[in-house]
Amino acid sequence: MGGRIITMQRQARELGRLRTGWSVPSDKPNGRPRPVKSKTWVVTSHAEHYVEAAAAAWGGTVERWQPQGAGAPQFRVITTAEQLDALLPPGDPLSQHNEMWNKGGCMRRCDGETEQLTRQPCICLQQFGEEWHQQKKGTVCSATTRLNVMLPDMPDLGVWRAETHSFYAANEMAGTVDMVLSGTNGQGLVPVTLRIEPRTRVAGGQTKHFPVVVVEVRGITPRQALAGPLPTALALDPTGSRAVAAIEAPRPDYLADAEAALTVDDVQDVYRDAHAAGHLTDELVERLKARADELKAEQQAEDEAGPDEDGAYPVEVVEDGSEPAAWPAVAAPGSGARR
Known part of the structure; x- marks a missing residue:
């Protein structure tokens, strides 16, 4: 292997995004776009052939798509899949902050104690107390979780970013990823399933239905996941289907x-x-x-x-x-x- 710049961060190229919804224009003049929650995964990318591969694998129709703001046009498919097989890449694939955005960009980015842009104590906590996340959306930050994964059967080598703004998903995803990292120390690939799970919460006399992104270890036991880095062959074929096929093949006479x-x-x-x-x-x-x-x-x-x-x-x-x-x-x- 040739030389490397020691101080340069190495990261895989982002091939696209895995989303749990989209937005539609507001019915009101100058109103904010209205979010639409999806029961199935939405795949977006600048590369049309990536999205076409996703549609072939998980259903749906490829269409041109314009992200909010002034971003470049992309391609999108609303799949029929509630779960996707994926791989956690080496390193720490999870990033979390409490964030508030407007048309001008990110206004707040907080780690729960300190707002990173102004270096002030958490503003939402000071204004609304420990239950600040139950306030109306737009008045407080959103718990923003970004998880980089590899899709083993998609074209090219790189990562796909799954992003969710669910307070409950933030807790569960961090717990799962941290347990895996405690065993692998961020080395090797880990097979997982990304699933959109419907949840219900009753609070203040109101019942709310909402989707939560769940990360499940796929095809291996907790003992295997926590025992250290997995062999690459096992991570790519955790169910052992290739080995089973070889065992079930007729034996020569x-x-x-x-x-x-x-x-x-x-x-x-x-x-x-x-x-x-x-x-x-x-x-x-x-x-x-x-x-x-x-x-x-x-x-x-x-x-x-x-x-x-x-x-x-x-x-x-x-x-x-x-x-x-x-x-x-x-x-x-x-x-x-x-x-």
């Missing part, structure tokens, strides 16, 4: 192949194939050796028969020992061959 062999070398090739596939047993080794001995005896009988019709004698073949030279010691009966 090695004995039939040996019976069809014409030389000792052919029988040894059958042995090597069975050894490479992990199919050797003591019984199979013995039967392959017996077949090799049969072929050797046939060859010796032909050699003792004298010259052929042209008066030519067969070439003498000299072998060391009575067993084929290619049988490794591990193949001997009772030597630990797999049963």
Whole structure:
């Protein structure tokens, strides 16, 4: 690997966003856009072929989309998927702040104690107390959570940013990610599922229904997730479907192949194939050796028969020992061959 600038932060390119809603123009003159919550994931990107791949994988129709503000036009698909298979990349993929935005940009960015732009104590906490998050939207900051994930079956290498402004999702996502990081120390990939889960909350005599983004560890046990960095192959295929397919594949008929062999070398090739596939047993080794001995005896009988019709004698073949030279010691009966 070549040299690197030691002080430069290295991060994967952002390929697009994973959203849980969109906005529509207000019915009122000069009114603010009205948010619409989605029960399924919304995928947006500057690259049309990324969004087309998302539509092929999770349904929906690709359309041109204009983000709020003066951002460049993008592409969007409102999928039919309530959950997505993803990977947590190495490092810390989670970023959280209490934020307040307007048309001019970010007005406040707070870590819960200190407002980062002015270095003042948390303004929302001072104004409304510990239950400040229950105030009307727009009057206080929103708990903003951004999670970078990789989508293993999408084009290109990079991250997709899932963003939510749910106070409840912020607590749960941070707890899950921090537990995973405690085991992996930010090294390696971790398979997860991103799911939009409907929730209900009753407070002040009112019932509210709202979606929450849930991060679930996928295909591995808590023991595996907390035991250290996962092998990349396991992270990419946590359910073991490739291994299961290999186990369920029909086993070759090695004995039939040996019976069809014409030389000792052919029988040894059958042995090597069975050894490479992990199919050797003591019984199979013995039967392959017996077949090799049969072929050797046939060859010796032909050699003792004298010259052929042209008066030519067969070439003498000299072998060391009575067993084929290619049988490794591990193949001997009772030597630990797999049963």
